[in-house]
Amino acid sequence: xxxxxxxxxxxxxxxxxxxxxxxxxxxxxxxxxxxxxxxxxxxxxxxxxxxxxxxxxxxxxxxxxxxxxxxxxxxxxxxxxxxxxxxxxxxxxxxxxxxxxxxxxxxxxxxxxxxxxxxxxxxxxxxxxxxxxxxxxxxxxxxxxxxxxxxxxxxxxxxxxxxxxxxxxxxxxxxxxxxxxxxxxxxxxxxxxxxxxxxxxxxxxxxxxxxxxxxxxxxxxxxxxxxxxxxxxxxxxxxxxxxxxxxxxxxxxxxxxxxxxxxxxxxxxxxxxxxxxxxxxxxxxxxxxxxxxxxxxxxxxxxxxxxxxxxxxxxxxxxxxxxxxxxxxxxxxxxxxxxx
Amino acid sequence: xxxxxxxxxxxxxxxxxxxxxxxxxxxxxxxxxxxxxxxxxxxxxxxxxxxxxxxxxxxxxxxxxxxxxxxxxxxxxxxxxxxxxxxxxxxxxxxxxxxxxxxxxxxxxxxxxxxxxxxxxxxxxxxxxxxxxxxxxxxxxxxxxxxxxxxxxxxxxxxxxxxxxxxxxxxxxxxxxxxxxxxxxxxxxxxxxxxxxxxxxxxxxxxxxxxxxxxxxxxxxxxxxxxxxxxxxxxxxxxxxxxxxxxxxxxxxxxxxxxxxxxxxxxxxxxxxxxxxxxxxxxxxxxxxxxxxxxxxxxxxxxxxxxxxxxxxxxxxxxxxxxxxxxxxxxxxxxxxxxx
Numbered sequence: 001x002x003x004x005x006x007x008x009x010x011x012x013x014x015x016x017x018x019x020x021x022x023x024x025x026x027x028x029x030x031x032x033x034x035x036x037x038x039x040x041x042x043x044x045x046x047x048x049x050x051x052x053x054x055x056x057x058x059x060x061x062x063x064x065x066x067x068x069x070x071x072x073x074x075x076x077x078x079x080x081x082x083x084x085x086x087x088x089x090x091x092x093x094x095x096x097x098x099x100x101x102x103x104x105x106x107x108x109x110x111x112x113x114x115x116x117x118x119x120x121x122x123x124x125x126x127x128x129x130x131x132x133x134x135x136x137x138x139x140x141x142x143x144x145x146x147x148x149x150x151x152x153x154x155x156x157x158x159x160x161x162x163x164x165x166x167x168x169x170x171x172x173x174x175x176x177x178x179x180x181x182x183x184x185x186x187x188x189x190x191x192x193x194x195x196x197x198x199x200x201x202x203x204x205x206x207x208x209x210x211x212x213x214x215x216x217x218x219x220x221x222x223x224x225x226x227x228x229x230x231x232x233x234x235x236x237x238x239x240x241x242x243x244x245x246x247x248x249x250x251x252x253x254x255x256x257x258x259x260x261x262x263x264x265x266x267x268x269x270x271x272x273x274x275x276x277x278x279x280x281x282x283x284x285x286x287x288x289x290x291x292x293x294x295x296x297x298x299x300x301x302x303x304x305x306x307x308x309x310x311x312x313x314x315x316x317x318x319x320x321x322x323x324x325x326x327x328x329x330x331x332x333x334x335x336x337x338x339x340x
Numbered sequence: 341x342x343x344x345x346x347x348x349x350x351x352x353x354x355x356x357x358x359x360x361x362x363x364x365x366x367x368x369x370x371x372x373x374x375x376x377x378x379x380x381x382x383x384x385x386x387x388x389x390x391x392x393x394x395x396x397x398x399x400x401x402x403x404x405x406x407x408x409x410x411x412x413x414x415x416x417x418x419x420x421x422x423x424x425x426x427x428x429x430x431x432x433x434x435x436x437x438x439x440x441x442x443x444x445x446x447x448x449x450x451x452x453x454x455x456x457x458x459x460x461x462x463x464x465x466x467x468x469x470x471x472x473x474x475x476x477x478x479x480x481x482x483x484x485x486x487x488x489x490x491x492x493x494x495x496x497x498x499x500x501x502x503x504x505x506x507x508x509x510x511x512x513x514x515x516x517x518x519x520x521x522x523x524x525x526x527x528x529x530x531x532x533x534x535x536x537x538x539x540x541x542x543x544x545x546x547x548x549x550x551x552x553x554x555x556x557x558x559x560x561x562x563x564x565x566x567x568x569x570x571x572x573x574x575x576x577x578x579x580x581x582x583x584x585x586x587x588x589x590x591x592x593x594x595x596x597x598x599x600x601x602x603x604x605x606x607x608x609x610x611x612x613x614x615x616x617x618x619x620x621x622x623x624x625x626x627x628x629x630x631x632x633x634x635x636x637x638x639x640x641x642x643x644x645x646x647x648x649x650x651x652x653x654x655x656x657x658x659x660x661x662x663x664x665x666x667x668x669x670x671x672x673x674x675x676x677x678x679x680x
Binding site for chain 1: 357379380399400401402403404405423424426427430450451452485571573574575579583585588589592593594627629630631632634647648659660663664
């Protein structure tokens with residue numbers, strides 16, 4: 001991803017919400033990364049405490065965290081995100097130290113952001129930001145999260161294009177302001193080759209990828225770099241199922257539909273001392289409750305797992321699974337440097 | 341629930357996995373409760389550290405936690421759960437202090453447990469448990485978790501009856517052993533009036549209830565005793581939607597289907613200084629990502645919530661929501677005594 005950003009002349013500001021780990025952050029720092037994205041004020045505080053000095057909080061400004069934001073703004077280069085005159089005006093009056101401000105644009109994900117077509121609205125926000133000596137207008141930011149619903153590479157690229165177009169228009173419209181155009185969902189950053197008009201990408205999930213990204217076509221299942229190791233606690237040969245200590249509180253309840261219409265909460269993999277071997281589709285976590293998971297195994301694989309052993313699960317959504325674990329093991333050593 | 345147990349002559353061993361809080365545990369202790377259920381070894385350790393001396397771990401024995409189990413068994417009255425000869429034999433050889441053992445029976449939930457009809461299998465396990473001076477056979481335990489899929493009171497009662505019948509047969513078959521029959525999912529414990537044959541109930545969710553329990557008919561939405569207070573971070577009058585700081589990592593991704601076929605991740609409520617007012621169906625969290633939630637409000641309620649204020653969410657599944665929060669606020673005071 002670093003190479004891709006470099007090749008397209010893009011500033012690389014990876015999202016750290018997927019791994020939430022200071023230790024993994026160091027791997028990025030070793031590669032020259034200096035600016036990051038996070039999704040909450042507390043995550044910004046955590047990474048600021050670990051030496052990160054240029055952080056964008058890519059989440060709508062939470063007015064209730066003003067004290068924490070003010071503390072951060074005095075300490076690091078902080079960028080905030082907002083999409084309303086009200087929030088801009090609040091910052092204008094309440095911000096104690098200088099912070100950058102991005103205006104969030106809704107390019108179709110229908111979550112947060114102002115529409116690019118609402119030029120009077122955007123102009124009013126830009127004006128408010130510019131009036132204050134504390135808020136520095138940085139540019140326009142979008143998250144085309146609807147690529148996660150895409151079912152093919154073609155569909156991802158179409159959404160990417162449709163999302164980039166209004167951003168380009170804004171760049172032109174506000175040409176005098178030197179606005180940064182910040183984009184970057186993992187599917188588009190993995191698959192697209194046209195980033196013209198964009199200045200910065202912020203992908204995050206690519207650090208691990210997951211089954212959902214593989215399903216979209218952003219990676220292969222073998223690319224997924226994180227798995228949940230679960231103790232096998234019971235085994236039912238008649239059902240060809242094993243029960244694992246690994247449920248909703250470990251994996252999250254995110255699921256995906258398999259081609260046969262059935263639901264999976266994760267693909268089963270076999271651990272070895274160097275890593276893991278992903279089993280073919282059809283070897284899946286078919287049901288989960290709070291702490292139980294039911295692993296459905298195809299005939300040839302049932303005997304690979306026995307009570308007392310470990311079974312690895314490739315997560316449907318690695319961000320949520322990692323967030324629930326709070327620590328990682330590598331095949332070289334353990335580390336627990338993670339946000340809590 | 342205490343009264344219900346008393347009226348039916350049942351031993352009350354509430355499940356503490358829903359609240360996971362030593363402080364809430366004290367409310368039970370104040371009412372005379374002395375024995376509890378938990379769903380993991382670490383939860384047993386947490387409550388043992390808070391003075392609970394009679395704990396059943398209602399989760400299949402995890403052979404990989406032998407050291408922790410041995411430490412607990414020397415300290416408190418510990419009951420373990422298993423459903424195989426292999427696990428019983430393991431305990432026979434590895435347990436260092438005395439522990440009670442329940443055999444888990446699968447009465448239809450198809451998660452873990454041996455079938456009541458597999459008498460030779462059960463006899464072999466009972467025999468193995470009885471051979472060791474460390475393992476004390478306590479009885480048969482089932483969790484009829486399939487009541488959670490029930491759509492009406494009648495259906496819950498039918499599942500309860502179908503689940504209790506094989507347990508009664510086991511009690512008769514092993515009459516000489518003084519086996520305790522332990523049952524207890526929240527829907528059945530809330531709705532049933534026939535517990536004949538059972539000796540103990542272990543409901544847990546009833547401490548808070550949630551939307552799912554209300555949907556089943558185990559409670560009303562107004563009975564739900566926990567809500568997630570979420571900051572409103574953006575507001576979109578045209579869509580009649582507000583974006584809240586409250587997503588999958590706060591609520592979990594559990595959802596339910598509304599009568600109109602749409603999906604809800606939680607019902608919206610209005611906080612006041614004494615509690616909250618639940619809004620009518622149709623005021624729902626309609627979409628969530630890692631930290632964002634989208635609150636869809638009916639016309640008359642949109643103006644009750646503004647950016648910077650709080651919106652309360654009645655959770656679909658209170659166990660998972662509480663588990664993710666790690667602390668509670670009451671309307672009298674804050675407390676953080678919760679397992680981490």
